[in-house]
Amino acid sequence: QYVALHKGSSIQRQWHRNRHNLIRFLKFFLPTSNVLDAGCGSGNVVLDFAGNVSSIIGIDNNKSCIDFLNRMVKEKNIKNARGIIADLLHLELEEKKFDRIIMTEVLEHFSEKDDRKILKQLKKMLNDNGKILVTTPNYRSLWILLEPLMDILHLSPKLWGDQHLIKFTSKKLIEILENNGFIIEKKGTLNFISPLFSLLNQNLADKLSYLEFSHIPFGNLFYVVAKPKK
Numbered sequence: 001q002y003v004a005l006h007k008g009s010s011i012q013r014q015w016h017r018n019r020h021n022l023i024r025f026l027k028f029f030l031p032t033s034n035v036l037d038a039g040c041g042s043g044n045v046v047l048d049f050a051g052n053v054s055s056i057i058g059i060d061n062n063k064s065c066i067d068f069l070n071r072m073v074k075e076k077n078i079k080n081a082r083g084i085i086a087d088l089l090h091l092e093l094e095e096k097k098f099d100r101i102i103m104t105e106v107l108e109h110f111s112e113k114d115d116r117k118i119l120k121q122l123k124k125m126l127n128d129n130g131k132i133l134v135t136t137p138n139y140r141s142l143w144i145l146l147e148p149l150m151d152i153l154h155l156s157p158k159l160w161g162d163q164h165l166i167k168f169t170s171k172k173l174i175e176i177l178e179n180n181g182f183i184i185e186k187k188g189t190l191n192f193i194s195p196l197f198s199l200l201n202q203n204l205a206d207k208l209s210y211l212e213f214s215h216i217p218f219g220n221l222f223y224v225v226a227k228p229k230k
Helices: 002-007 010-026 044-052 063-075 112-124 143-152 170-178 202-215
Strands: 034-038 055-060 081-085 098-104 126-137 182-190 221-228
Touching: 002 010, 002 044, 010 044, 010 126, 010 182, 010 202, 034 044, 034 112, 044 055, 044 063, 044 081, 055 063, 063 081, 112 126, 112 170, 126 170, 126 182, 170 182, 170 221, 182 202
Parallel strands: 034 055, 034 098, 055 081, 098 126
Antiparallel strands: 126 221, 182 221
């Protein structure tokens, strides 16, 4: 993920960059926010946004990813960020409460039963005014063609029929969040055609990505912002 964001093809870089653009577009992080990146991978969001929040923790069950993240945190002399090896199904963190939680392309890797358990745990870890940002692939979009194509071109670990256990639609994503104690605040999609425009100009692709967040209902990824029911 880190390599894809910084050294991949222009389309790969923009695809990952747009997740960060989304966080900025939503103004999701506040300077006072204590943030949890649940399923952080190699920690792109942790490294990019540490300077914009009070603290940020990335958790993942992939030891190589967390080792890489912590090495980068040390190299960059970041004082308010760290990575922790953790299983989302059995969370045991010293930090019990967070203002913001993000999960980018994580829920689709688990069964619906496990997703319910994960969301209930995360809900308990949010402050009263906390919010969660969730993204998943959109199986009512061109993603159904992109996923096998990415496998053929070896642009990611194998996805088709392997990693993604749930094929989310907007209705299903909202339903699973609402049924597990969340109220939906915002929803939308991302990564429709803006990654392709990066072949022409990155600034143009960035501007187009912001339009997609609010005006395009059939991007290749969904996003939902939700808060816990009181």
